[in-house]
Amino acid sequence: MSSHSTLDVHPLYGIMAEFATAGELVAAARKTHEAGFRKFDAYTPVPLHELDDAMDLHDNRVSLFTLIGAILGGSGGFTLASWISAKALPLNIGGRPLISIPMFIPVTFECTILIAGLTAAISMIMLNGLPLPYHPVFNVERFGAASKSKFFLCIETDDPKFDHAATVKFLESLNPEEVAEVAR
Amino acid sequence: MTTTEQSYAMSPQLADTVKKYQQTSAFVGLVFLALTISGYFFVGAQQFLRAYLVGCFFWFGAGIGCLGLLMVHLVTGGAWGMMIRRPLEAGTKTLYVMWLAFLPLLLMAPKLYLWADPAHAADKIVQAKALYLNMPFFWLRWVIYGAVWLGLTTLLNKWSKLEDETKSTDYSKKLEALSAPGIVAFFLTITFASVDFLMSLDPTWASTIYGFMQAVGAGLTALALIIAVLAMMTKYAPMDHAVTKKHLHDLGKLMFAFVMLWAYLNFSQLLIIWSGNLPQEITWYIRRLNGGWEWVSLSLLLLHFALPFALLLSQSLKRNANTISRIAIFIVCIRVVDLIWLVEPNFTSVDHPLLAISWLDLTAPIGFGGLWLALFFRALPERPLLPLGAPDLQKALNHGRDH
Amino acid sequence: MKISPIAASALAVLSFAALGCSRLDMQDQPKYRPQRPSQFFADGRSERQPVEGTIARGTLDEDTAFYQGKDAAGKDIEAFPIAVDKKVIERGQQRYDIYCAPCHGRIGNGLGMIVRRGFKQPPSYHIDRLRQAPVGHFYDVITNGYGAMLNYSAQVEPRDRWAIVAYIRALQYAENANINDLPQEARSRIPAAGTAPSKAQQSEPIAPNDTDFSNFPAVPATPSGVPGAAGAGAAPSNQPERK
Amino acid sequence: MSQPVELPSEIKVGNVIDEGHSLASVSDKIAGIVLKRKTTFGWIVGLLISFAVLQSLMAAATMLFVKGVGVWGINIPVGWGFAIVNFVWWIGIGHAGTLISAILLLLNQSWRNAINRFAEAMTLFAVMCAGMFPVLHTGRPWLAYWLLPYPNTMDLWPQMRSPLLWDVFAVSTYLTISAVFWFVGLIPDLATLRDTSKKRWQQVLFGALALGWRSSARHWQRYEKASLLLAGLATPLVVSVHTVVSFDFAVSMIPGWHTTIFPPYFVAGAIYSGFGMVLTLMIPVRKFYGLEDIITMRHLNNMAKVTLATGMIVSYGYALEAFFGYYSGDMYEKYMILNRMTGPYAPFYWCLILCNMITPQFLWSKKIRTNPLILWIISIIVNIGMWLERFVIVVTSLHRDFLPSSWSMYWPTVWDWATYIGTIGLFMTLIFLFVRVLPIITIFELRMLLPGARVKEPVAR
Amino acid sequence: MSIVIGVIVLGAAGGALFELIADSRYATRQGDAREQPIPFSHMHHVGSMGIDCRYCHTSVDNSDWAVIPPTKTCMNCHSQIWVGSSTLEPVRESYRTNQSIKWTKVYDLPDYVYFNHSIHVKKGVGCETCHGRIDQQALTWQEPSLQMRWCLDCHRNPAPNLRPADKITTMGYVPSEPQEVLGARLMKENHVQKLDTCWTCHR
Structure with a gap:
């Protein structure tokens, strides 16, 4: 409550804590989540599956979109093949049937993979909100290490539970190497 | 948590269960084998031999599949194999009997195989x-196969025992x-064995992928059986704490891969x-895509590929011992249909294919299955x-x- | 996706070059099609005349009666050198309407469309001189021209010329026909007694040599002078035999 | 039956990554190759030589465009010559990359991490080289888009029942998905490069390519899912690609082509030659960049084992071809296999047997598997052998037509060779550029192998 | 990834644009009346004079080639009519000097297309079907696009474009019975087949 004044003077994105090890980060993230914070994020140079549990991250939409892409690609490929062979350009080749299902399987299969693969990659990037040219976390000077060797946790001001002084205190209680304010 | 002090011998409860299974399967096996043999007199020699071939080759496949999987595991390592290595070893021990089970086919070959029938000796093909x-x-060749299979089985089991x-x-x-060249020998022998016992039923037809398909089919049968057995054992000590969901998951993935491979090759x-x-x-397929056989073909497509494929995509079904074992048992059953589909249509006419299955086609696989499982469950508690x-x-x- | 930039640019340059220069894709092949100009021959034609003094196979044209309409003495022949039947006359009518009618008119009265536009009027076929003229005469005129008329040998083949002659004979016959010459059932179609039958109705073709034409259909009335607008005659399925 | 259990300590086969590395040191080492290392004289010479070789492709392609496919050695019975031989060869080489990155990811084989990026790049470049041939062999490469199904003024559609069209779908899907997979794998590493670089232009360049990746846990969660899905899709894809390539042959009715073993046998052959090529390239790169601590003996050993295994499958294929040549009872098949073994191209066949069947048998020995030099030589022999295999399959089956009057021989012309050697130049040029401008090893996956990336939570759950 | 999407979108747009251009009248020259050395008018000769097509194009019904008439054919009439016209001087000159008039080809098929006039005429495809109302074209223009699609439209389904043999040269033809009935009947009578294999036209 008292921090609101600080916000006005100094537009703040959040408070960031830096940790030395993966274990500390996971523990910190779990505590933060348990403390009721929701608008916060952990930054780590390697994917940590433990964080998914600790932060309650269970977004399965990438799989869902990929499945939809696979179904659309497969049915599209099969339809394309049979439409071309039977309707658009029916060619009689040695009396073989126009609709020859075994012969359509390769194209169907490739279309399934193509569309599913593209959906998987594109939906991952889109759901992650990328490409994003600017993000406040990079304002923290040491944040560059997040892609190499250090672990970070940032609680954002948007969180309803955010309170400047209290949040700083809370983060300091997690035994970080450093706590920093993140300019917006 | 697992510690090295724990014993991995069978718990008494599991031993009891295995004994029960062994007795039941021995009983069922004997009854159905007797029924099958009676078919020789009631239905006729050729129909008996066809059914005998289905049952014998199917359960031989289960044994040889265990041998193949065992050797693949020994070469590549991997946690999945460690959990099923003993069941696989037990499975290989059935090969002694399954190899001998080919004897009636050899003795009565002219009644089953056209090429062995002197009446067709002058045929061009x-x-x-x-x-x-x-x-x-x-x-x-049968002797050579025996030497390879039984040699490998004997040595692998002996050294495994000594390793322990x-x-x-x-x-x-x-x-x-031994396993690395053993795999080579396995592939060569099962290729030629499947040419000898299955493909040569129709001497006019040849397909180079056939042996590979039989090897994969045998591997799938064996894997499904062993998964079912392992899932059953996870209810008892020591497997209840040795086997994790991850092991089941990996085995499920392997079975999934085999299902896909089977479909791919077919x-x-x-x-x-x-x-x-x-x-x-094309006559080979004309027989299998007409006269009622098309429904069998379609059901193979749906039940041998599509359904297991869809079920095994799910992570949770693979990680649950109950569901994975049900899927595995289902796959074993549909594998029998696949073998019937390979054998029986050879005896129908190309011009008028007709779906005709004798009751022997069911009793023979069940009979041999009982025999196989009895042998298997007898060998399992030994170590x-x-x-x-x-x-x-x-x-x-x-x-x-x-x- | 990555494509080698070098390969891509080379491809691009080459393909544009290819598109820019000419249509490489077999659009213009180094071969001659009919009437295609030639750079090679002095007269610029790819189609060559036979070497002088040579005769192509099948064009010896020894049969003077058929090819020239003359007998051995050089006189116009009186009888057709081909068998004339209904099909020949139908063919003759069709060819006549295409090649002759523009000047001679569809009924042979010499009042075709071209004549109306200033071409010298040819005589009607129905004058006595032409009614008496031997068939060889007509053939000779078609082949070699006559007066203002240029020859039609390039446009009409010999067999078609005879067919046209046969049709001219039919026109002449029809112009002077009597109602009694008509078959019985055709007579009933004459509108009313005393009414002058139209020219077209009169030009009922009749065989010059007594072939039976009892089933010959009436030629529908057609507006004269507009060949091709309607009723260009016989089915083309029986072409005269080509040499 | 119960007995005291003493588990033996782990047998050391060699580690996936040598001890002494930390998160920071691994990141700096690999990123440093891109960012800090000076352009060496050797690299420039290598690039220049490759680029010079590439010019032979340019010359050959120009010649082809001007004169048409008549400059090649193809003739009436052998209508498929070098173009398809080299197409199949290159496509096969591409397979190892996807196999390493996708299948081994699914199988949780951690040894893949050091080599997958390189192998994937190799896949991409090999598929590009492969793609050259079908496009060039039409003789009118500027009309290559006709192969795609799109509404056009000719009212024509591609023949969906033709394996050659399946090839179009399979190869373009393969190229697309490989590129996507490769790029997705690069994103976190590009972020590392962005954050490590001190130069502004590099920061901007890598920053743009990294798409603003900020190593967020929420991103990683979806990223891992997408990676797994892509791997799951790429695995059947890679099998399908060479399967479809094999259909190009098997679906026709030429003796020696129309045989059902072709799909698995081609796939194994592809992996075989692919691993051969990975070894051929990896061993010098490892030496040159001093990566012995990251690409360890264990990698070489494992790759050699895969090479041996796939070599055995290929040999199984040769054996079956010969056996079924007899067993089929078909006089054309019988003649085909006899002609292969004793006909005018017999030396090629026996050379192929020597390269592909005999040579890999040396890999049974662990000594040889862990000797980089011998392994490197064997890998080159494997590459030659697999090339010979395609040559033998294509040429010996075609040059004896069903109609003896059209029997003929096929010999490549200088332009055939120039095209083929030129694609090797293209491949090497791309490889040289790649090792210079991008991290050749997946940094973030290497980090995952380190103890620093393990979670030892101080708090009990 | 946006780059990939951008490439895909741009590629699709480029492809669509390419198709639009390829399909445009500019590219196909459809409806494009060509300049000729002598402004020969079909409208005059066919429309107002009523001369049958075959008077000049003599071999249309028995050869693959319809024939551009020789100068002599012009002179059949123009030896008498319009003899003083300066417009026709090139014709007279050609006749005098025996040099061909260099007409500009309007229907210029690529050399890889095999086309035969006589079979089309024999099977009942009228002149008008491909060449349009020639009796209304002062300078001859290219009536269809001549794209392969246009050929195939008819080759895949010939019935709507068939007419009786005696109506081949008719302009402004109106079928005497419903075209579906007539077309189906003529298909049968003239043994018209659906010929859309590659080698029908590309030999």
Whole structure:
């Protein structure tokens, strides 16, 4: 409550804590989540599956979109093949049937993979909100290490539970190497 | 948590269960084998032999599949194999009997195999293949197969036992060293065995992928059986704490891969023969895509591929011992249909294919199944359920526990 | 996706070059099609005349009666050198309407469309001189021209010329026909007694040599002078035999 | 039956990554190759030589465009010559990359991490080289888009029942998905490069390519899912690609082509030659960049084992071809296999047997598997052997037509060779550029192998 | 990834644009009346004079080639009519000097297309079907696009474009019975087949 004044003077994105090890980060993230914070994020140079549990991250939409892409690609490929062979350009080749299902399987299969693969990659990037040219976390000077060797946790001001002084205190209680304010 | 002090011998409850299974399957096996043999007199020699071939080759496949999987595991390692190594070893021990079970087929070959029938000796196609398809060589090959299969089985089991007892890595190395060429021998023998016993039912037809398909089919049968057995054992000590969900998951993935591989190989064969449409090849499919057999083909497509494929995509179904074992048992059943589909249509006419299955086609696989399972369950309790001398055992036990 | 930039640019340059220069894709092949100009021959034609003094196979044209309409003495022949039947006359009518009618008119009265536009009027076929003229005469005129008329040998083949002659004979016959010459059932179609039958109705073709034409259909009335607008006659399925 | 259990300590086969590395040191080492290392003289010479070789492709392609496919050695019975031989060869080489990155990811084989990026790049470049041939062999490469199904003024559609069209779908899907997979794998590493670089232009360049990746846990969660899905899709894809390539042959009715073993046998052959090529390239790169601590003996050993295994499958294929040549009872098949073994191209066949069947048998020995030099030589022999295999399959089956009057021989012309050697130049040029401008090893996956990336939570759950 | 999407979108747009251009009248020259050395008018000769097509194009019904008439054919009439016209001087000059008039080809098929006039005429495809109302074209223009699609439209389904043999040269033809009935009947009578294999036209 008292921090609101600080916000006005100094537009703040959040408070960031830096940790030395993966274990500390996971523990910190779990505590933060348990403390009721929701608008916060952990930054780590390697994917940590433990964080998914600790932060309650269970977004399965990438799989869902990929499945939809696979179904659309497969049915599209099969339809394309049979439409071309039977309707658009029916060619009689040695009396073989126009609709020859075994012969359509390769194209169907490739279309399934193509569309599913593209959906998987594109939906991952889109759901992650990328490409994003600017993000406040990079304002923290040491944040560059997040892609190499250090672990970070940032609680954002948007969180309803955010309170400047209290949040700083809370983060300091997690035994970080450093706590920093993140300019917006 | 798993510790090295724990024993991996069978718990008494499990031993009881296995004994019960063994007795039941022995009983069922004997009854159904007796029924099958009665078919020789009631239904006729040829129909009896066809059904006998289905049952015998199917359960031989289960045994040889265990041998193949065992050797693949010994070469590549991996936690999945550590959990099923003992069941696989038990499975290989059935080969002694299953090899001998081919004897009636050899003895009565002229009644089953056209090429062995003197009445067809003058046929052009039979003569073209006479250098390979003749009775003395047929017998000789059977002896060679036996030497390879039983030799491998004997040595692998012996060294595995010694590995346990001595805890010496010498035997681990020996096992690996034997398995690598063993896999080569496995592929060659099962290829030629499937040409001999299955493909030559129709001497006019040939397909190069056939042996590979039978090897994969046998592997799938064996894997499904062993998964079912393992899932059953997870209810009892020591497997209840040794087997993690991750192990089941990996085995499920492997079964999924086998299902896909089976479909892939079958589809490849179908597409190539379908598009070629050559009279000497396509007849094989004409018999299987007409006269009622098309429904069997379709059900194979749906039940042998599509359904297991869809079910095994799910992570949770693979990680649950109950569901994975049900899927595995289902796959074993549909594998029998696949074998019937391979054998029976050879005896229908190309011009008027007709779906005609005798009751023997059911009693023979059940009979041999009972026999096989009885042998298997007899061999299973002989040794600790995990390979205690294997170098990577601890790592395998920790598999799926590190998170 | 990555494509080698070098390969891509080379491809691009080459393909544009290819598109820019000429249509490489077999659009213009180094071969001659009919009437295609030639750079090679002095007269610029790819189609060559036979070497002088040579005769192509099948064009010896020894049969003077058929090819020239003359007998051995050089006189116009009186009888057709081909068998004339209904099909020949139908063919003759069709060819006549295409090649002759523009000047001679569809009924042979010499009042075709071209004549109306200033071409010298040819005589009607129905004058006595032409009614008496031997068939060889007509053939000779078609082949070699006559007066203002240029020859039609390039446009009408010999067999078609005879067919046209046969049709001219039919026109002449029809112009002077009597109602009694008509078959019985055709007579009933004459509108009313005393009414002058139209020219077209009169030009009922009749065989010059007594072939039976009892089933010959009436030629529908057609507006004269507009060939091709309607009723260009016989089915083309029986072409005269080509040499 | 119960007995005291003593588990033996782990047998050391060699580690996936040598001890002494930390998160920071691994990141700096690999990123440093891109960012800090000076352009060496050797690299420039290598690039220049490759680029010079590439010019032979340019010359050959120009010649082809001007004169048409008549400059090649193809003739009436052998209508498929070098173009398809080299197409199949290159496509096969590409397979190892996807196999390493996708299948081994699914199988949780951690040894893949050091080599997958390189192998994937190799896949991409090999598929590009492969793609050259079908496009060039039409003789009118500027009309290559006709192969795609799109509404056009000719009212024509591609023949969906033709394996050659399946090839179009399979190869373009393969190229697309490989590129996507490769790029997705690069994103976190590009972020590392962005954050490590001190130069502004590099920061901007890598920053743009990294798409603003900020190593967020929420991103990682979806990223891992997408990676797994892509791997799951790429695995059947890679099998399908060479399967479809094999259909190009098997679906026709030429003796020696129309055989059902072709799909699995081609796939194994592809992996075989692919691993051969990975070894051929990896061993010098490892030496040159001093990566012995990251690409360890264990990698070489494992790759050699895969090479041996796939070599055995290929040999199984040769054996079956010969056996079924007899067993089929078909006189054309019989003649085909006899002609292969004793006909005018017999030396090629026996050379192929020597390269592909005999040579890999040396890999049974662990000594040889862990000797980089011998392994490197064997890998080159494997590459030659697999090339010979395609040559033998294509040429010996075609040059004896069903109609003896059209029997003929096929010999490549200088332009055939120039095209083929030129694609090797293209491949090497791309490889040289790649090792210079991008991290050749997946940094973030290497980090995952380190103890620093393990979670030892101080708090009990 | 946006780059990939951008490439895909741009590629699709480029492809669509390419198709639009390829399909445009500019590219196909459809409806484009060509300049000729002598402004020969079909409208005059066919429309107002009523001369049958075959008077000049003599071989249309028995050869693959319809024939551009020789100068002599012009002179059949123009030896008498319009003899003083300066417009026709090139014709007279050609006749005098025996040099061909260099007409500009309007219906210029690529050399890889095999086309035969006589079979089309024999099977009942009228002149008008491909060449349009020639009796209304002062300078001859290219009536259809001549794209392969246009050929195939008819080759895949010939019935709507068939007419009786005696109506081949008719302009402004109106079928005497419903075209579906007539077309189906003529298909049968003239043994018209659906010929859309590659080698029908590309030999």
